[in-house]
Every structure is written in C-alpha cells, then in structure tokens.
Amino acid sequence: MTINASERGLQFSNSFNNSVYNLKLNLNDYGIYFFESSNNSLYDINIPSSSVRDVHLINSLSNNFINATYNISKEYVSSGSSLFRKWYYKAHVMNYSNNSVDVSNASVIAYNISGAVTMNLSTDASGWTPVGHIIDYVNIDGIISYYSSYIIAANDNRTLWDSHNYNATNVTNNLNDSFYVDVDLTPPVLSGVAGL
Numbered sequence: 001m002t003i004n005a006s007e008r009g010l011q012f013s014n015s016f017n018n019s020v021y022n023l024k025l026n027l028n029d030y031g032i033y034f035f036e037s038s039n040n041s042l043y044d045i046n047i048p049s050s051s052v053r054d055v056h057l058i059n060s061l062s063n064n065f066i067n068a069t070y071n072i073s074k075e076y077v078s079s080g081s082s083l084f085r086k087w088y089y090k091a092h093v094m095n096y097s098n099n100s101v102d103v104s105n106a107s108v109i110a111y112n113i114s115g116a117v118t119m120n121l122s123t124d125a126s127g128w129t130p131v132g133h134i135i136d137y138v139n140i141d142g143i144i145s146y147y148s149s150y151i152i153a154a155n156d157n158r159t160l161w162d163s164h165n166y167n168a169t170n171v172t173n174n175l176n177d178s179f180y181v182d183v184d185l186t187p188p189v190l191s192g193v194a195g196l
Contacts, residue, residue, distance in 0.1 A: 012037035034060035057081040086133040096182035102127025112147040154179035
C-alpha cells in the first residue's frame with residue numbers, strides 16, 4: 001500500500017501491540033507519527049521522502065521497525081520514547097570437512113558490541129535457521145546506540161565452531177549468511193568488544 005501527500009502518512013495515537021506490513025509512505029509531512037503508542041511493530045516500510053520527518057515518536061515506548069528504509073537524519077525520538085531498528089537475518093550452517101552436509105540443530109548466536117546475546121537461532125534439518133531479526137540500533141530518548149559490530153557464532157553441540165564479524169548497519173537484510181563449522185574446542189573470542 002502507498003500513502004502519498006498527506007500531513008501524516010501513518011499515525012499511531014494511543015495505539016498498542018499493532019503490526020503493520022508493506023507500506024510506502026511518500027511525500028507526506030510526517031511519514032510515521034507515534035503519540036503515546038507502544039509495542040508496535042512495522043515490517044517492510046519505505047519512506048523515500050517526507051517534508052518534516054520520516055519517523056516521529058512522542059511518549060511512545062518499544063516500537064520496532066523491521067526492514068524499514070528511511071533517512072535517519074529525519075528520525076525524531078522524544079524523551080520517554082524508544083525505537084528498535086532491525087533487519088531480517090537468516091543463516092545456513094554446513095560441515096567444513098564436507099560442504100554438502102548441512103548441520104541440523106546448530107546454534108547461531110549474535111553477540112552485540114557489548115558482548116550481550118541479542119539473537120539466538122537454531123538450524124533445522126536443512127541447516128537453515130528461521131528468519132530472525134537482528135538489531136541495528138536502539139534510539140532511546142533521542143540517543144542512538146548501535147549494536148554492531150556483532151560477533152556471530154555458529155556451533156554444533158559446542159564442539160564445532162565458526163564465527164565472523166557482522167555489521168548490521170552496513171549489511172542491513174541478510175537471508176544468506178553462511179557458516180562452516182569444524183572441530184574447535186575453543187569458543188569464539190569476543191575481542192574488540194566494549195566492556196569485556
């Protein structure tokens with residue numbers, strides 16, 4: 001659905017626990033406007049051009065934007081408000097010694113810049129995780145805290161490991177991250193992570 005040329009493309013006022021999917025909000029004064037609205041999730045949103053702000057939150061907590069494209073300089077989050085910006089993420093885990101062998105029941109764990117686990121997915125029989133949501137940043141009271149650079153580690157029964165750095169801000173959506181697990185009795189080292 002496309003909403004064009006209005007004062008507020010999409011407005012939430014005293015709205016809670018809603019989910020909105022597949023919107024394009026173009027040429028509005030405000031793309032999305034939240035007032036005293038919390039715990040809402042917006043998926044697959046595109047705001048190419050707003051005259052005042054793309055995203056505007058007043059007294060609105062824990063609102064999630066998943067795969068939302070807009071100009072971050074036009075994001076306003078007031079005191080007493082919070083926004084979580086996330087992207088889609090999916091991984092495939094294979095055996096290093098034999099790349100044709102998918103690894104089922106492997107864990108794929110994302111450690112943010114502080115070393116906290118923010119996502120934990122498990123593979124199915126095909127070696128793929130379900131689609132998860134990786135946090136790019138959190139804006140609380142107008143202060144943005146980025147969660148990258150992540151260390152994402154895959155392991156099978158805590159004996160086969162692979163890990164790599166991951167920047168959710170640069171990569172955005174990733175539905176094809178790959179891991180090749182091999183025998184390594186040493187878990188990944190979270191070097192360069194603040195607070196460790």
